[in-house]
Amino acid sequence: MQDIRKDFPNLKEMNRGKPLVYLDSAATSLTPKKVINSELEYYEKFGGSIHRSVYELGEKATNAFENSRNNIAKFIGASKNSIIFTKSATESINLVAESWGFYNLKQGDVILLTDMEHHSNIIPWQIICKKTGAKIKYLKSTEKGSINLDDLKKSLDKNVKIVSITHASNVFGTINPIKEIIEIVKKNGSKTMIDGCQSIPHMKIDVQDLNCDFYAFSGHKMFGPTGVGVLYGKEEMLEKMHPYQTGGGIIETVSMTDSTWTTIPHRFEPGSPMAAQAIALSEAVNYLGKCFDNYDNSLNEYSLERMKSINGISIYGQAPERTPIISFNIEGVHSLDLAHFLDFEGITIRSGHHCCQPLMSALDISSCARASFYFYNNKDEVDFLIEKINKAISILK
Numbered sequence: 281m282q283d284i285r286k287d288f289p290n291l292k293e294m295n296r297g298k299p300l301v302y303l304d305s306a307a308t309s310l311t312p313k314k315v316i317n318s319e320l321e322y323y324e325k326f327g328g329s330i331h332r333s334v335y336e337l338g339e340k341a342t343n344a345f346e347n348s349r350n351n352i353a354k355f356i357g358a359s360k361n362s363i364i365f366t367k368s369a370t371e372s373i374n375l376v377a378e379s380w381g382f383y384n385l386k387q388g389d390v391i392l393l394t395d396m397e398h399h400s401n402i403i404p405w406q407i408i409c410k411k412t413g414a415k416i417k418y419l420k421s422t423e424k425g426s427i428n429l430d431d432l433k434k435s436l437d438k439n440v441k442i443v444s445i446t447h448a449s450n451v452f453g454t455i456n457p458i459k460e461i462i463e464i465v466k467k468n469g470s471k472t473m474i475d476g477c478q479s480i481p482h483m484k485i486d487v488q489d490l491n492c493d494f495y496a497f498s499g500h501k502m503f504g505p506t507g508v509g510v511l512y513g514k515e516e517m518l519e520k521m522h523p524y525q526t527g528g529g530i531i532e533t534v535s536m537t538d539s540t541w542t543t544i545p546h547r548f549e550p551g552s553p554m555a556a557q558a559i560a561l562s563e564a565v566n567y568l569g570k571c572f573d574n575y576d577n578s579l580n581e582y583s584l585e586r587m588k589s590i591n592g593i594s595i596y597g598q599a600p601e602r603t604p605i606i607s608f609n610i611e612g613v614h615s616l617d618l619a620h621f622l623d624f625e626g627i628t629i630r631s632g633h634h635c636c637q638p639l640m641s642a643l644d645i646s647s648c649a650r651a652s653f654y655f656y657n658n659k660d661e662v663d664f665l666i667e668k669i670n671k672a673i674s675i676l677k
């Protein structure tokens with residue numbers, strides 16, 4: 281299985297003079313050579329501004345960009361027109377909040393979130409509340425880091441207009457039972473916005489089957505380049521929405537005083553798009569699809585069991601269905617000190633609030649450490665992590 285490692289040039293790099301042990305893929309995954317080459321190919325062989333140029337180079341770039349949209353659509357079981365390229369999941373969620381929320385929410389309406397949301401799925405809604413008079417309510421996660429479906433049912437009433445929820449938590453690793461959640465929410469007549477940042481890198485997603493209204497994700501967490509994300513939206517929803525950012529490329533007509541919009545998905549992609557990155561994202565989904573078919577991404581159980589052996593450890597989130605993320609604190613050792621210590625051993629982990637300050641408050645902590653694993657990691661790296669954490673404890677405690 282580990283022949284996959286040769287595809288990642290980064291894995292040959294050193295970190296503080298030590299061989300790199302990369303355990304921060306939930307923040308951003310490493311990039312396979314094929315994806316890097318795809319981006320390079322755009323600059324070497326295509327060029328020209330897409331959707332605007334009549335010359336051959338520009339036409340080639342436009343075709344590659346639109347083929348990428350098509351390929352990504354197929355990857356998640358969507359139609360081509362329901363895929364909008366954004367710069368990130370953050371931008372995708374902002375787009376939903378502004379382009380749907382601003383026009384559809386009013387005083388008295390409720391946006392239901394959970395306490396495990398990333399700031400990217402909280403703040404855009406806070407801003408919309410200020411503009412519309414709507415309110416946010418939070419569903420509290422259980423001790424194991426799960427969503428209780430009975431609690432969800434109790435939180436729903438006619439005022440809840442949208443439920444915006446993460447498919448998988450970037451702190452707990454919990455994979456929420458999103459299909460059941462969407463079914464429950466739909467029965468209430470509310471819309472659903474799913475943050476797929478932490479799920480799409482680990483499982484096959486079919487948005488038709490899920491029946492969500494919106495699904496957002498980022499390229500850089502799923503082997504893709506930085507600077508590109510995706511918003512899937514049901515066509516019938518997108519058709520009724522206004523652009524949230526405006527400029528060139530999204531219009532039908534512009535007069536001195538007003539403008540009309542072009543068709544979807546281009547209506548939501550103002551300005552010159554991130555062509556090289558969007559094209560390379562197509563290569564990333566091809567690569568990810570092959571990983572799903574050929575590799576086991578289950579360091580989950582092994583890493584959790586090994587981590588539990590560490591003295592004084594508190595692990596946050598132990599739901600049965602999880603992505604390979606372990607968030608933890610060790611009694612007497614600050615997570616930031618631990619991350620610095622491991623850095624000098626070549627190990628990269630994350631420490632901080634993980635853009636989840638409301639969840640940190642709910643857990644009554646200010647920060648925690650997080651190790652996250654991906655297809656290119658192996659058991660030896662987990663063992664090395666445990667060895668070095670134990671060394672850190674013996675020195676720092």
Ligand SMILES: Cc1ncc(COP(=O)(O)O)c(C=O)c1O
Nearest residue numbers: 368369370398400450475477498
């Ligand atoms: C669950 C979740 N949502 C949203 C985001 C934001 O993604 P991006 O920074 O790529 O926009 C992240 C990134 O860490 C995340 O983990």
